[in-house]
Amino acid sequence: xQNNSQVTCPKLAIVGSGAIxxxxxxxCRQLGYDYQHLVKSQQxxxxxxxxxxxxxxxxxxxxxxxxxxxxxxxILPVKAYQVLAVLKQLHxxxxxxxxxxxxxxxxxxIEQVKEMLPNNPxxxxxxxYGAFKPDTNTLIETGLGQTHLGWINDVDETVRHAIEPxxxxxxxxxxxxxxxxxxxxxxxxxxxxxxxxxxxxxxKNGELTNAKYQETIHKICDEVSSVMGATGxxxxxxxxxTNVRQVISATANNYSSMHxxxxxxxxxxxxxxxxxxxxxxxxxQIEVPYNQRMLEQIKLLE
Ligand code: KPL
Numbered sequence: 001x002q003n004n005s006q007v008t009c010p011k012l013a014i015v016g017s018g019a020i021x022x023x024x025x026x027x028c029r030q031l032g033y034d035y036q037h038l039v040k041s042q043q044x045x046x047x048x049x050x051x052x053x054x055x056x057x058x059x060x061x062x063x064x065x066x067x068x069x070x071x072x073x074x075i076l077p078v079k080a081y082q083v084l085a086v087l088k089q090l091h092x093x094x095x096x097x098x099x100x101x102x103x104x105x106x107x108x109x110i111e112q113v114k115e116m117l118p119n120n121p122x123x124x125x126x127x128x129y130g131a132f133k134p135d136t137n138t139l140i141e142t143g144l145g146q147t148h149l150g151w152i153n154d155v156d157e158t159v160r161h162a163i164e165p166x167x168x169x170x171x172x173x174x175x176x177x178x179x180x181x182x183x184x185x186x187x188x189x190x191x192x193x194x195x196x197x198x199x200x201x202x203x204k205n206g207e208l209t210n211a212k213y214q215e216t217i218h219k220i221c222d223e224v225s226s227v228m229g230a231t232g233x234x235x236x237x238x239x240x241x242t243n244v245r246q247v248i249s250a251t252a253n254n255y256s257s258m259h260x261x262x263x264x265x266x267x268x269x270x271x272x273x274x275x276x277x278x279x280x281x282x283x284x285q286i287e288v289p290y291n292q293r294m295l296e297q298i299k300l301l302e
Contacts, residue, residue: 010099010166013038013071015086017060019131020077020103022046022139025060027170038065038090048139065089073099073163080106080272087116096120099163101149103127105191105257106272107184108279110152121159122152124180126187127171128247130254145250147171148187150180182233189224189240190247191273193217195258196294199268199301202259206252209245216290217244220274223288227277230284262301270298 012028012035014021021037026048028035037043039062048056063069068090076083083102087094094100096119102109103125110124130143149167151160168174177183194205197213208217221240228235261268274294281288 009034010072010163011070012036012073012075012166013063013068014075015065015078017043017046017062018077019133019139020127020129021075022048022060022133023129023131023141024075024077024170026050026056026058026139029058029061031169033166033170035061036069036071037062038068039063040065044137046137046139049141051141051144068093071098073101073166075101075103077103079267080104080109080269081267083109084112084116087113091116094120099123099159101125101167104269104272105187105195106269107188107276108272114152121155123149123163123167124152124184125149125167125171126184128187128251129171130251132254142254143251144172147174148177148180148183149174150177150183152180182235185224185228185231185233186235186240186243188273188276189221189228190244191258191269192224192277192291192294193220193244194248194251195256195268195273196270196298198256199258199262200294200297202263204252205248205254205256208248209252217241219290220294223281223286223291224277226286227281227284227288230286231280258298262298268298268302270295270302274298 012033014024015038017037017039025035025037037060043062046058048058076086078086099121101123113122125147127147128145129147130145132140132142164176197208198205218241222237225235225237225240258268274291277291278288278295
């Protein structure tokens, strides 16, 4: 961010045009923001159905990721395992004043990005926004889930005041956290339960209310709560289970992202979800057999 005009009216670059990236682009267009999607190849128009059921035909503004137009704020709504590769590809176009927004399930990328881009202002975010892309040209807004955001490093007040309303308008309803790690851990617990179980048993999220899954849900939450406690985030197993149950009922009709990844033979985010819990637990010498089992079973399916 070099001067005030860039702060008040930043140029946004959104990596890819997946479900969440596509929705962010749509919101940018509605709000009149200057944006581009960074994509690998040319794209045809998208048919979008918004939350009220209204249809829109969109021709997203795109640039090839190999040749992006100038930007101030780079949003990465990509899988956790794609973050580093994308940043490497864009490295020569990223300057220290550029803002980077990480937006994905799981944990572990913040450390990697800070190492690669130590001077860039960084925001970590996680969303339960409901979006579904059944094919490359169709995008459906299925729910307005909460988005949690927080700054990873200290930035100037003027930058914060300019950027926070923009991101809040793109991903409503949103909540800004003083310490985003707690929100990321809570979402990690949700994903550590719902994602592997729905993928392993080939079920919708809502089927996890069945009695036969309850013991595993409790054990996974208990292990995550222990690891969180040892890293300074004290949240009870009961609170994590309540939270998981709320998300199961709010997304009962959805297939989780890991269910979809396994079904379509794509890599999953397991290394950044149960794999992250397991790796942290090893360092802290805590036993997490249920998370370990989820990790192993998904690895077998991948
Ligand atoms: O984040 C999700 C995902 O599928 O990755 C949940 C919240 C579990 C919704 O399906």
